[in-house]
Amino acid sequence: MNKVAIVGVGHTKFGKLQDKGLMDLLSDASLEAIQDSNTSDKNFDSVYVGAMSPSAFNNLSGVASALVDKIGLIPAAADHIKNGPASGGSAVKAGFQAIASGMSDLVLVVGGEKMTHITTPGYVTANVATLTHPEAERRHGASLPSFAGLLTRAYLEKYDAKLEWISDIAIKNHKNGALNPNAHFQRTIESFMESAMKKGKGTWENLHEFLNDDKTNPIIADPLRLFHVCPISDGAAALVLCNAEEAKKYCDTPILISGIGQATDTQIVFEREELTTLKALRICSNQAYKMAHKSPKDMDVAELHDAFEILEAVQSEDIGFFQKGEGAKAAHEGLTEIGGKIPINPSGGLKARGHPLGATGVAQVVELVWQLRGEAGKRQVDNAKTGITCNFGGFGNNILSILVERM
Amino acid sequence: MNKVAIVGVGHTKFGKLQDKGLMDLLSDASLEAIQDSNTSDKNFDSVYVGAMSPSAFNNLSGVASALVDKIGLIPAAADHIKNGPASGGSAVKAGFQAIASGMSDLVLVVGGEKMTHITTPGYVTANVATLTHPEAERRHGASLPSFAGLLTRAYLEKYDAKLEWISDIAIKNHKNGALNPNAHFQRTIESFMESAMKKGKGTWENLHEFLNDDKTNPIIADPLRLFHVCPISDGAAALVLCNAEEAKKYCDTPILISGIGQATDTQIVFEREELTTLKALRICSNQAYKMAHKSPKDMDVAELHDAFEILEAVQSEDIGFFQKGEGAKAAHEGLTEIGGKIPINPSGGLKARGHPLGATGVAQVVELVWQLRGEAGKRQVDNAKTGITCNFGGFGNNILSILVERM
Numbered sequence: 001m002n003k004v005a006i007v008g009v010g011h012t013k014f015g016k017l018q019d020k021g022l023m024d025l026l027s028d029a030s031l032e033a034i035q036d037s038n039t040s041d042k043n044f045d046s047v048y049v050g051a052m053s054p055s056a057f058n059n060l061s062g063v064a065s066a067l068v069d070k071i072g073l074i075p076a077a078a079d080h081i082k083n084g085p086a087s088g089g090s091a092v093k094a095g096f097q098a099i100a101s102g103m104s105d106l107v108l109v110v111g112g113e114k115m116t117h118i119t120t121p122g123y124v125t126a127n128v129a130t131l132t133h134p135e136a137e138r139r140h141g142a143s144l145p146s147f148a149g150l151l152t153r154a155y156l157e158k159y160d161a162k163l164e165w166i167s168d169i170a171i172k173n174h175k176n177g178a179l180n181p182n183a184h185f186q187r188t189i190e191s192f193m194e195s196a197m198k199k200g201k202g203t204w205e206n207l208h209e210f211l212n213d214d215k216t217n218p219i220i221a222d223p224l225r226l227f228h229v230c231p232i233s234d235g236a237a238a239l240v241l242c243n244a245e246e247a248k249k250y251c252d253t254p255i256l257i258s259g260i261g262q263a264t265d266t267q268i269v270f271e272r273e274e275l276t277t278l279k280a281l282r283i284c285s286n287q288a289y290k291m292a293h294k295s296p297k298d299m300d301v302a303e304l305h306d307a308f309e310i311l312e313a314v315q316s317e318d319i320g321f322f323q324k325g326e327g328a329k330a331a332h333e334g335l336t337e338i339g340g341k342i343p344i345n346p347s348g349g350l351k352a353r354g355h356p357l358g359a360t361g362v363a364q365v366v367e368l369v370w371q372l373r374g375e376a377g378k379r380q381v382d383n384a385k386t387g388i389t390c391n392f393g394g395f396g397n398n399i400l401s402i403l404v405e406r407m
Numbered sequence: 408m409n410k411v412a413i414v415g416v417g418h419t420k421f422g423k424l425q426d427k428g429l430m431d432l433l434s435d436a437s438l439e440a441i442q443d444s445n446t447s448d449k450n451f452d453s454v455y456v457g458a459m460s461p462s463a464f465n466n467l468s469g470v471a472s473a474l475v476d477k478i479g480l481i482p483a484a485a486d487h488i489k490n491g492p493a494s495g496g497s498a499v500k501a502g503f504q505a506i507a508s509g510m511s512d513l514v515l516v517v518g519g520e521k522m523t524h525i526t527t528p529g530y531v532t533a534n535v536a537t538l539t540h541p542e543a544e545r546r547h548g549a550s551l552p553s554f555a556g557l558l559t560r561a562y563l564e565k566y567d568a569k570l571e572w573i574s575d576i577a578i579k580n581h582k583n584g585a586l587n588p589n590a591h592f593q594r595t596i597e598s599f600m601e602s603a604m605k606k607g608k609g610t611w612e613n614l615h616e617f618l619n620d621d622k623t624n625p626i627i628a629d630p631l632r633l634f635h636v637c638p639i640s641d642g643a644a645a646l647v648l649c650n651a652e653e654a655k656k657y658c659d660t661p662i663l664i665s666g667i668g669q670a671t672d673t674q675i676v677f678e679r680e681e682l683t684t685l686k687a688l689r690i691c692s693n694q695a696y697k698m699a700h701k702s703p704k705d706m707d708v709a710e711l712h713d714a715f716e717i718l719e720a721v722q723s724e725d726i727g728f729f730q731k732g733e734g735a736k737a738a739h740e741g742l743t744e745i746g747g748k749i750p751i752n753p754s755g756g757l758k759a760r761g762h763p764l765g766a767t768g769v770a771q772v773v774e775l776v777w778q779l780r781g782e783a784g785k786r787q788v789d790n791a792k793t794g795i796t797c798n799f800g801g802f803g804n805n806i807l808s809i810l811v812e813r814m
Contacts, residue, residue, distance in 0.1 A: 001509040046669075055462045061537040062491045062674070065805040069674045075690050077669035078805055079497045080489040084469045090486045094501060100508035102408040103667070130468040260510070262453075262484035267469070267476045283482050398472040398485055 004099045005247035005254040005407060008037025008240030009366040010110075014354035015184040017234040022051070022058045022114035025236035025356075027070050030110045033238035034071075037250045045104035046077040050091030050111035051358035052084055056127045057115050073108070084131045085307065086393030087111060088237070088361025089400035093260050095241045105243055111362035112236030124232050128357070131394040136268045145229060147269055147395045148308035149221030154275045155310060156223070159325030163223055165332035167211045169309040170227045172337055173345050177352025179379040184233045184354025192216075192227075228309045233354030237363035244407065253373045257365075259294065259388075259403030261287025267397050278396050281318040285401040288388065289320070292403045296320030299342060300384040301371050303364035305392040306349040312336075315390045316344060319401065338381055346371060346379045361391035361400065368404050411506045412654035412661040412814060415444025415647030416773040417517075421761035422591040424641040429458070429465045429521035432643035432763075434477050437517045440645035441478075444657045452511035453484040457498030457518035458765035459491055463534045464522050480515070491538045492714065493800030494518060495644070495768025496807035500667050502648045512650055518769035519643030531639050535764075538801040543675045552636060554676055554802045555715035556628030561682045562717060563630070566732035570630055572739035574618045576716040577634045579744055580752050584759025586786040591640045591761025599623075599634075635716045640761030644770035651814065660780045664772075666701065666795075666810030668694025674804050685803050688725040692808040695795065696727070699810045703727030706749060707791040708778050710771035712799040713756040719743075722797045723751060726808065745788055753778060753786045768798035768807065775811050 010032030012025050020028070026049060049064040060066070064078035083090035088111030098104035115124050129143040155161060170189065177183035178191075193210040197203055204210040211217050217225040240250070247254035261284030266272055273279060289295055296319065304319070306312035313327035321342050322330045330336060336344040347353045347367040350360060368387035370376045386405040393399070417439030419432050427435070433456060456471040467473070471485035490497035495518030505511035522531050536550040562568060577596065584590035585598075600617040604610055611617040618624050624632040647657070654661035668691035673679055680686060696702055703726065711726070713719035720734035728749045729737045737743060743751040754760045754774040757767060775794035777783045793812040800806070 052468065053462060055460060055534075055537065059537055060541070061459065061489070061534070062801045062805065064490070065538075065671055065801050066540070066674050068671045069804070074672060075670040075687060077500075077691075078490075078671050079501070079669075082468070082487040082489055083471070083485075093484075094486070094504075097501075097504040097508045097510055100510065101504045103504055103507065127462075127468070130462065130466055131472075133473070134467070262486075263482040264472055264475045264485050265481060267473050280482060284484075394469045394472050397476070398469065 001100045002102055003244035004096050004241055004257045005244040006239050006257065006369055007242055007247050007251035007254050008033040008039065009369045010036060010238040011182050011363060011366045012236050013182050014233045014235035014356060016116045020234065022054055022060060022063065022112060023066060023070055025114055025234060026063065026067050026110050026112045029112065029236035029238040030067065030071050030108055033108065033240050037240035039106060039240055039250050043106050044073045044076045044108055045106055046098050047073060047108045048091040048094045049080045050087035050361060051080065051113055052082060052087050053127050057113065057118060083398055084393035085357045086361050086391040086398060086400050087358040089389065089391030089402060092239065092362060092365055092402055093262060093400060096257055096260055099241055099243055107241045108238065109241060109362060110236060110238035111358040113356035113358045114234045115232050115356065116234050133268045144395055145221040148310055149224050151275060152224055152310040155314065158276055161328045164208050165328035166228060166309045166313060167208060168332045169306065169312050170351055171207055172331065173306060173349040173351040176338065176346050176379055177348025179377065180348050180353060183348045183352050184231055185352045189227060224308060230307045230350040230355040233356045235354060235356040235359045237359050237366045239362060239365060247407065254407050255369045255372050255404050256407045257402060258405050259288035259292030261285060262400045265397045269395055276314060278314055278318040278399065280396060280399040281315060281390055284399050285319045285388065288401040288403040294386065294403060298386055299388050301343050301346060301368065301381045301387040303347060303367050304344055304349065304390045306345060306351050307355055307392065309351060312344060312349065319388065319390055338379055343381045346376065346381055364389040364391060365402055365404065372404060372406050408507045409509055410651035411503050411648055411664045412651040413646050413664065413776050414649050414654050414658035414661050415440040415446065416776045417443060417645040418589050418770060418773045419642050420589050421640045421642035421763055423523040427641065429461055429467060429470065429519060430473060430477055432521055432641060433470065433474050433517050433519045436519065436643035436645040437474065437478050437515055440515065440647050444647035446513060446647055446657050450513045451480045451483045451515055452513055453505045454480060454515045455498040455501045456487045457494035457768060458487065458520055459489065459494050460534050464525060490805055491800035492764045493768050493798040493805060493807055494765040496796065496798030496809060499646065499769060499772055499809055500669060500807060503664055503667055506648055506650055514648045515645065516648060516769060517643060517645035518765040520763035520765045521641045522639050522763065523641050540675045551802055552628040555717055556631050558682060559630055559717040562721065565683055568735045571615050572735035573635060573716045573720060574615060575739045576713065576719050577758055578614055579738065580713060580756040580758040583745065583753050583786055584755025586784065587755050587760060590755045590759050591638055592759045596634060631715060637714045637757040637762040640763045642761060642763040642766045644766050644773045646769060646772060654814065661814050662776045662779050662811050663814045664809060665812050666695035666699030668692060669807045672804045676802055683721060685721055685725040685806065687803060687806040688722060688797055691806050692726045692795065695808040695810040701793065701810060705793055706795050708750050708753060708775065708788045708794040710754060710774050711751055711756065711797045713752060713758050714762055714799065716758060719751060719756065726795065726797055745786055750788045753783065753788055771796040771798060772809055772811065779811060779813050
């Protein structure tokens with residue numbers, strides 16, 4: 001198997017990008033990655049686009065075919081990879097396999113989504129809910145936020161944990177997002193609280209009091225409130241991949257993709273062996289560790305899929321950083337902050353960087369590349385040499401882990 | 408690069424399948440392929456699903472994740488590959504790369520679509536038209552049938568060809584389809600004419616007179632009429648792929664995928680160098696021939712993408728069987744019939760086998776496997792040892808060719 005290196009990265013601002021369409025975002029991130037890689041456009045063999053719902057959100061099909069034309073990569077092969085909110089991670093895996101197999105020498109992977117133009121209430125959440133089982137779940141009104149609420153209750157009860165610890169994850173991720181110029185929310189929760197006070201909406205002794213106030217932080221899926229869930233965002237992120245043996249041609253600091261794992265679990269959440277354990281993550285992260293000859297304790301930094309803040313706690317356990325039931329407490333104790341035992345989501349995560357569905361899995365890898373190159377600016381994790389991601393397709397029934405390291 | 412073999416195939420009936428949903432079709436074809444391969448379910452590493460629009464047609468996302476659960480392949484990795492009507496071909500390529508890279512040992516590839524339940528007039532054609540350029544094409548009313556009409560006019564004029572020769576392709580494909588128990592239309596056009604006569608709709612001297620009658624064969628996109636275009640169909644087809652070195656463990660007659668090519672061209676049809684030449688097909692078929700160390704004259708049988716009958720003529724030229732401008736005439740002269748110089752679409756093609764978008768690229772390969780194994784029944788091409796496909800995503804702007812041969 002050929003070894004695969006990342007030699008270029010691109011990342012648009014995430015957020016409410018009113019003057020950009022989906023094709024603009026994919027194209028902006030791609031061109032930035034190509035420029036970053038010092039490759040020549042004409043050499044690309046293949047392009048993989050990860051996006052969840054261009055059909056439903058943008059009335060577009062064939063987005064990969066359209067992209068190669070828009071950015072001048074014809075006649076490169078082009079495919080669109082879909083795996084719900086893990087479409088980006090799956091696109092990275094597809095690009096990896098194209099090079100690992102020897103079918104391609106130079107590959108562009110880009111993930112993106114454009115959603116904030118949709119004004120029909122509930123449209124986006126209903127579209128994402130098409131990932132749930134139509135008969136066992138969806139017809140009863142289940143959605144991804146409702147499962148996140150359920151998981152939070154089960155976790156808090158089983159492990160005698162506190163909702164405040166879950167809030168601490170949001171506080172940390174907003175703190176990190178404030179240091180990330182590409183984040184959707186470049187603001188601490190403290191700054192939201194101060195604004196609310198200035199506007200006369202109330203006064204609060206501390207962040208947790210602010211986060212428990214129904215006026216400023218309404219319930220979304222009990223017990224989860226607004227600041228416990230990620231926003232709807234626009235954005236795109238891109239990678240240029242090549243055979244690791246050629247990597248130095250393009251880039252002084254190539255980063256190796258040394259492990260990739262992907263695993264599935266029951267679609268119906270009720271049928272899982274245990275609600276508070278992400279079995280698919282245990283399997284796929286172990287695949288990635290094994291492939292890279294690494295273990296959780298070798299990781300310097302991680303980007304996890306905190307579409308809901310409870311998920312970061314549970315994932316930090318099932319990816320091997322903490323014992324079961326210890327993840328939320330570890331966050332509360334600061335172990336996952338930049339400078340902590342294992343920094344998680346220095347980018348701000350889905351909570352603060354934002355979550356343009358198909359972009360997320362690629363953006364997680366882009367953040368790790370910046371961290372491993374030492375280019376993460378104010379949110380730099382000291383001397384980060386190895387990192388891992390968790391990218392969620394569906395509610396835990398299709399998960400990818402991608403492990404990267406310095407070459 | 409590991410060599411990749413096909414050790415099992417599955418194929419539902421194509422047509423108007425009123426009592427089956429998309430997940431049923433994907434699952435039926437998959438289980439048939441798994442049974443055909445003598446593999447044990449638990450050994451599958453990866454599943455690739457090719458489907459164009461489960462979101463728009465079936466309100467489903469995460470169809471690959473759902474399928475692994477439905478057919479008991481958890482925790483296999485699962486991804487959904489989209490490339491318009493070439494989603495099936497792209498899924499085959501993804502499965503090929505998974506094994507070629509060494510990331511997977513045993514892979515299920517399935518393509519399918521469920522469309523005939525949709526009763527809103529124009530809904531399916533409008534969805535397929537989301538492949539066209541939104542501003543340069545779609546806003547002016549362009550659709551895939553309209554481009555096919557345009558291409559037909561240009562071809563007939565440029566090469567002094569006759570519309571009757573294009574009709575001859577439809578006549579041949581219906582004749583072949585009548586021999587295929589999985590075809591949507593298992594009827595010759597002669598049989599349609601006889602039925603119309605019995606019903607008192609008219610009398611005709613011969614098939615061409617019948618095919619020129621506005622009552623029985625109305626214009627769809629001038630000069631193309633109903634019998635020049637493929638139907639809207641439901642159906643699914645599946646392959647089991649493994650490392651060729653292991654193939655004899657599962658199957659006495661494994662078939663090798665010895666070449667795969669994929670190339671893109673301008674999205675906007677107007678911007679093509681020449682309307683009547685499919686440049687992407689010339690590139691991707693050459694990639695496939697080169698990879699397999701074969702040339703067009705080595706081919707014993709081909710499955711081409713006759714969504715519109717003009718396409719079979721043009722593809723038969725650009726894939727290297729005939730000189731430019733000779734494809735339609737060659738069909739008229741019978742060179743592409745079973746028993747002819749190069750039998751094309753012994754399955755009945757998209758015209759008669761039907762065209763459940765995502766299924767087609769996989770079904771083409773399944774037909775070649777049956778032909779190469781000598782299991783194609785009444786439509787068997789004598790001693791077929793090597794075959795090639797052409798699968799179209801968009802209107803010629805993203806094309807795959809897959810070359811298979813006996814091991």
